[in-house]
Amino acid sequence: MPRGSQAKNPVVDGKKKCNLCGIVKDVSDFSIKSGKRYIVGHCKRCAVDRSLACHRRKQNQYRAKQKEYQQSLKRAAFMAYGGCWCNCCGEAGFQFLTLDHVNNDGAAHKQAAEISSGSTMYRWLKKHGYPSGFQVLCYNCNCGREANGGVCPHEVQKAQRLSSDGVHASAWKRPATQSEWVI
Numbered sequence: 516m517p518r519g520s521q522a523k524n525p526v527v528d529g530k531k532k533c534n535l536c537g538i539v540k541d542v543s544d545f546s547i548k549s550g551k552r553y554i555v556g557h558c559k560r561c562a563v564d565r566s567l568a569c570h571r572r573k574q575n576q577y578r579a580k581q582k583e584y585q586q587s588l589k590r591a592a593f594m595a596y597g598g599c600w601c602n603c604c605g606e607a608g609f610q611f612l613t614l615d616h617v618n619n620d621g622a623a624h625k626q627a628a629e630i631s632s633g634s635t636m637y638r639w640l641k642k643h644g645y646p647s648g649f650q651v652l653c654y655n656c657n658c659g660r661e662a663n664g665g666v667c668p669h670e671v672q673k674a675q676r677l678s679s680d681g682v683h684a685s686a687w688k689r690p691a692t693q694s695e696w697v698i
């Protein structure tokens with residue numbers, strides 16, 4: 516019979532207190548350290564919890580790495596298409612930006628290239644040397660364009676303002692330096 520090695524929690528009447536959860540359990544609820552003849556300090560339940568927590572930690576690390584990689588792909592694509600800002604309104608918040616098919620052929624392109632939106636798209640663009648036909652837009656302008664037959668409502672507003680006051684109203688302020696970008 517292996518002894519309960521932990522002096523602080525010895526086996527008493529076939530029972531032992533777990534080092535981790537502190538619950539007094541039957542010795543059969545504790546593993547026996549292989550090769551060594553003593554009972555491990557934590558119960559089997561805690562052993563499972565501990566390996567699950569480790570697994571979860573590794574999974575989170577993996578996800579964070581993956582996200583980082585996807586963000587870098589996205590950033591590289593934006594830079595290849597003029598920079599991290601909306602080509603229509605000048606929005607420079609990285610999280611607001613997406614790539615737009617200039618010729619509104621996004622659906623056909625995705626189908627032909629067998630890609631979906633997001634990271635597969637950014638990977639495809641990188642692999643194909645960032646071909647022309649794309650521009651950086653914010654989601655607002657991207658959706659606005661889609662809803663307005665391929666022309667962002669901003670363009671209509673700009674044209675209206677231009678004709679009413681004669682001022683070149685389309686001149687939004689593009690951030691001049693990288694430090695002004697909101698990332």
Ligand SMILES: [Zn+2]
Pocket residue numbers: 533534535536537538557558559560561
């Ligand atoms: Zn336990």
Ligand SMILES: [Zn+2]
Pocket residue numbers: 601602603604605606652653654655656657
């Ligand atoms: Zn925009």
Ligand SMILES: [Zn+2]
Pocket residue numbers: 603604655656659667668669670
């Ligand atoms: Zn717009």
